[in-house]
Amino acid sequence: MSSVFEVLANVIMSRRTIREFTDDEVPREAIRKILDVARWGPTGSNLQDWRFVIVTNRKLLKAIKMFSPGWVGGGNPVAVIICSDKEWAFSRGGPLARDIMYLVHAGIAAQTIALLAHALGLGTNMIMSFSKDSIKTLLKLPESWEPIMIILIGYPKQVPEPPPRLPLDELIVWRES
Amino acid sequence: MRDVKSDKLLQIYEYLTYLSSSAQGLFLEPKEYGPLRCVDAMRRFINVVIGLGIIEGESSVKELEELKERLEKGVTLLMYSPEKFKEFVTELNIELARKVSKLLDISLDSELT
Numbered sequence: 001m002s003s004v005f006e007v008l009a010n011v012i013m014s015r016r017t018i019r020e021f022t023d024d025e026v027p028r029e030a031i032r033k034i035l036d037v038a039r040w041g042p043t044g045s046n047l048q049d050w051r052f053v054i055v056t057n058r059k060l061l062k063a064i065k066m067f068s069p070g071w072v073g074g075g076n077p078v079a080v081i082i083c084s085d086k087e088w089a090f091s092r093g094g095p096l097a098r099d100i101m102y103l104v105h106a107g108i109a110a111q112t113i114a115l116l117a118h119a120l121g122l123g124t125n126m127i128m129s130f131s132k133d134s135i136k137t138l139l140k141l142p143e144s145w146e147p148i149m150i151i152l153i154g155y156p157k158q159v160p161e162p163p164p165r166l167p168l169d170e171l172i173v174w175r176e177s
Numbered sequence: 178m179r180d181v182k183s184d185k186l187l188q189i190y191e192y193l194t195y196l197s198s199s200a201q202g203l204f205l206e207p208k209e210y211g212p213l214r215c216v217d218a219m220r221r222f223i224n225v226v227i228g229l230g231i232i233e234g235e236s237s238v239k240e241l242e243e244l245k246e247r248l249e250k251g252v253t254l255l256m257y258s259p260e261k262f263k264e265f266v267t268e269l270n271i272e273l274a275r276k277v278s279k280l281l282d283i284s285l286d287s288e289l290t
Contacts, residue, residue, distance in 0.1 A: 131201050
């Protein structure tokens, strides 16, 4: 029987960035399920400043793709745009939350979403190369919402090989004495 | 029925928005993304010209589609090996120079030594 650690490690290590999706539709319920769990991820001062915009409208997806150079590949994914309500973050967490923490919060949420999607047999692509101004305009987002990342969620058509990882010993330093 | 004119215009805008949003993003993105976007723009440009039907002759379309496939593979190299991506871009330019020489019918009798 696998330990919780082994199960979790396997989910993390087998997740790949998916660029080619199938044309199968992602059930709305799967997206709700993923986001319902993802919102249990941590935020500094329990700010919960993220806002998730889920785009399934084909025309809108095409328009978003047009302003997202980082979105390559085809298929029929749903786009979840992770935004931060910067005004909310500032009013509860001050400048640190508005200027720095919101990015960390979005990063944690993105990884959680990616892992949950992977556990459901879905693939994800986290995209940060897009015009924030254009996406804000297209989605008619409130002034205080900043789009931080687009996560595509869909059924993988091709699963790429993992890119190389740096050896652990190049990444860690122990200070023991 | 969809309007062919607006479909074609949309294809052109698809390319233009790729370039405009790249221009905006590249102020902040890693410098390697510049070459990456250029190569990806080549791939997208081929899509546009084929989509608009402005290339005559099956063999020319096939040639461009083959180039597009190579470009598609090339853009994925950056994530795995920036060195290989750089080599790819170099080879691409050598290959295109040869292609242009043929198209312009440039034939020098000997190499300079």
